[in-house]
Amino acid sequence: MTMWALLIAFLAVGFYGLLAKRNVIKKILGLTILDHAVNLLLIMIGYRHGGCAPIRLPGEDHAGFVARSVDPIPQALVLTSIVIGLGITMLMVALALRIRQCYRTLDGTEVNRLKG
Amino acid sequence: MVHLAPLFVAIPLGAAFLSLLVKAVAPRVAGILSVAAAAALLFLAVVALLGVDSGATAAGGWGAVSEGGVVFLGGIVVVLDGLSRLFLITVAVVASAVVVYGVKYMAPYTGKPLYHSLLWLMIAGMNGVVISGDLFNLYVFLEIGGIASYSLVAFGTKGEEVEASFKYLVLGCVASAAILIAIALTYSATGALNMADVAAAVAAGKVPDAALFFVSALFLAGFGLKAAMMPFHAWLPDAHPSAPAPISAMLSGLLIKTLGIYAIVRIFFSVLGVGWHAQVLLLAFGSISMVGGVFLALGQDDFKRLLAYHSISQMGFVFVALGVNTTLGLVAGLFHAVNHALFKSALFLSSGSLERITGTRKLSEMGGLVRRAPMTSLATIGAALSISGIPPFNGFWSKLLIIVALVSGGHHAVAGIAGLTALMTLMSFIKVQRKALFGALPERLAGVREVSAVMFVPVLALALLCLATGILWPLGLSDLLDRAAAAAGSVGDYMGLVTGGR
Amino acid sequence: MNDGPGMSLIVRMVSRWLLGFVFVYGLGVALFGHLTPGGGFVGGVVVACALVMSILAFGGKQGPGAFLARAVTTLDAAGALMFLALALFGYVAGCFFTNWIARGEPATFGSTWFVILMNVAILVKVGAGAFAGFLAIVAFGHILDAEEGRP
Structure with missing residues (x-):
């Protein structure tokens, strides 16, 4: 239960940081937190109390394996999701550097040439 | 044919990485490579269109795996049915026109191999979304298309472009997070990611109503943001104009449809089912x-x-048509989505040509261009007539169908709004034509000349397609649309398609 | 004690000792990816870390050279193309991504070259890609420093 509460707090912090913070770097931090909160959600969905790592031992039958281990699918999904998050963060950092170069500021409220 | 479906992703990916590979040795080859890949993709899409067999295949060749009494399809499930076929041919046609146009348009830019590489990555992402039979794969391809489009919006690397790209990226990330949370919750409620299995679980009533409601809301918010539905639209008016013209055409013509409309149709009509709440929201x-x-x-x-x-x-027209939740509404919505892909990409490409000719994007500084640039103006007029809904152009028929669907569904007020919007669209484009194409030629533009044929032929081709689909749609297109709507609208058919191979 | 390009003597000394180990570890993680936890992606990240460490420890004040940038981009594309080619060759056996070489035996190295080749392709792609991202940001940093007058 604590974990779920924490998870919701992380999601809220991530969304808040990404949308409400003005500083571009803080937005990137918010995105990273949001990313990992979603990853945590995936892991929590696959988690089973007392379950062990999903490695199937030689000669073990399917039912026994399912009863013993945690769900491996969300873990595989998390790997992919981490990679996507890495790509997006890298792109965002590059854009932030370029914003700094063009606008001489990282304050989002001053990055406002586009209007209408 | 179905087992060739992964080529729709493989060809664009190959083109993307090959143009990156030739970047160091022969940057000029990238353009030729791009055109060749477009031709291959178009050929493949036409072959897919002519083949009528629908089906699912699992990349990897494991086939059905039986394990502990449970049979499941191993590998990456790829589905080719009427709906995906309709979107594949649309993507191929518009992308080909854009690629040919881009060869000449992008000439003043540096880093052309990077442009081709990112453009093809975007196409790979869109095709991947369309053929994917699995929720998580859909998400991955959505992100591939998304990341490529964020970078392409910033391709000019000027301040405004980077700003637009950053805005687009932030909102795109919110959408992706919502979609991924929805996928995670769907998995936890149904124990499946394969869309057919999810559909079966939902149809069997295994998912509680509250969970279904929450997941639907998250999916609608996420894909609605990607499709620029009105409360979530803030990024689009910045992002689409900031990109180079061929990219604007791809973004407005295709990306918001494959990532937004297609995903909504697939997930709501074929998998989760359209509840009354989704209908009201749409x-x-x-x-x-x-x-x-x-x-x-x-x-x-x-x-x-x-x-x-x-x-x-x-896009609002398409959403209300989907919101009617009848077969007629679905056909009308899909028809309008395809038509919008054709005329909006033609308009964006011609806006690029006009910008090249006059050096400005401001309508008040243009004028009288119909004498100076007859071909581009002709294409612009054709596409503008189509978007304003003048018969016999395709835009007229799809708007008519949408209004008929709304009236027959009992949504008279919405039908009235749609009619009013159609009228105002016409007004807006009459203004464009009077300001830019007709009237007096400003002195500043006295010496301007038409763009080269490489640039006006693709635009003219798209404008002609608008006319052709408008006149000929009862012959072939309506059958295609009916099959697409039937494929999308029937949960049972979709489940049978994927599970039939087991 | 800063008598050359890069960081201080201690960092350079430790890096010199560690670099080879980290590099070989990355290769090992990728090559044995079909038997043990790990694989192309993890191995590629470790290799990229080794390359990043070498730049941080020994790199000069200038940005990375044009040759290095070009080489990394080319390798990145080559790795991706190799993966795509392996997947396309699957059509030889009937389907995209089909293992057309041999089905492996559990816990035997080299029994399934298909997976090993795929891991190598991913290793090249991820190693070069992650390193390219680092190089791009370093180059950007140098440009910004020069424009804003920082030493």
């Missing part, structure tokens, strides 16, 4: 988008920004 947000988009467009002087607002408005 109708409400669609109506707001229609009216809001066109009102904001009326006051614009920047041609590309005006077109971007019209995209929001036209």
